[in-house]
Amino acid sequence: MTTFSEQESEKLPKHVAIIMDGNGRWARSRGKPRIFGHRNGVKNVRSVVNAAREFNVPYITLYAFSTENQNRPEDEKSGLMRLLEEFLRRELASMLKDGIRLRAIGDLSGLPQFAQKIVEESIEKTKHNNSWNLTLALNYGSRQEVLNGIHSFAKNILTTGEIPENLDWRTFSNHLETKDLPDPDLIIRTSGEFRLSNFLLLQAAYAEIFVSPLHWPDFNREAFIEALKNYIGRERRFGQTSDQLSHSSPTLISNKKL
Ligand code: IPE
Ligand code: IPE
Ligand code: MG
Numbered sequence: 001m002t003t004f005s006e007q008e009s010e011k012l013p014k015h016v017a018i019i020m021d022g023n024g025r026w027a028r029s030r031g032k033p034r035i036f037g038h039r040n041g042v043k044n045v046r047s048v049v050n051a052a053r054e055f056n057v058p059y060i061t062l063y064a065f066s067t068e069n070q071n072r073p074e075d076e077k078s079g080l081m082r083l084l085e086e087f088l089r090r091e092l093a094s095m096l097k098d099g100i101r102l103r104a105i106g107d108l109s110g111l112p113q114f115a116q117k118i119v120e121e122s123i124e125k126t127k128h129n130n131s132w133n134l135t136l137a138l139n140y141g142s143r144q145e146v147l148n149g150i151h152s153f154a155k156n157i158l159t160t161g162e163i164p165e166n167l168d169w170r171t172f173s174n175h176l177e178t179k180d181l182p183d184p185d186l187i188i189r190t191s192g193e194f195r196l197s198n199f200l201l202l203q204a205a206y207a208e209i210f211v212s213p214l215h216w217p218d219f220n221r222e223a224f225i226e227a228l229k230n231y232i233g234r235e236r237r238f239g240q241t242s243d244q245l246s247h248s249s250p251t252l253i254s255n256k257k258l
Pocket of ligand 2: 019063065066068
């Protein structure tokens, strides 16, 4: 069964970023503790990553833990970190087999030592993979990322003594943690919430946003396909008019070039 025609496949996103929300509510509706929801949420990552590979979406970024999530109860945070460790131990072999390169964005030094270690080891072990790209946002917050970027940019000026005459987005975005990733084309948020919660605020300037009513543990391959279908039906204008797009030239502004 082909899900997408050749023409549709060309319009599929290169980078899908997902705000995996609703684990707690999913668990509560079953009378279970929140960590039960997180455990089932982690199980789901595999099927979404597989679907991304199936449909040739080379970049997937998952919001797993925000800077604000540091304010959650200690037992929930440590449970999440154990799940992260289990996930990486379990998935490393298939990431190596399938050519998936793992990256992380966020301040890893704010994670417990054991979690930091396994994340760094997994990044190191998969660094030569180049078929697929899985990025985990861990202790990530967009505002902190931008502040760090400004700091790094200012330091550069002090070291080189050179202030770029025309500061453009491309130059500055090289100081962000996402410098090796294209901008997200599609941001999916599960659990029916219409907000970004400090996720990729600048990179999402022209991202299409899809909100699924499903809680993350229920967000399966079919739900991912539905989001892709919805995305390819949209017209991305990047500030231009529909008429301009229908007479588009190869110089059309793309998401990456903004
Ligand atoms: C998302 O599910 C996982 C993390 C934020 C770590 P939540 O834990 O936010 O679940 P809800 O939103 O409380 O249902
Ligand atoms: C966003 O979900 C963060 C992650 C999915 C990791 P939250 O559940 O933390 O977001 P808010 O607090 O509802 O905005
Ligand atoms: Mg939530």
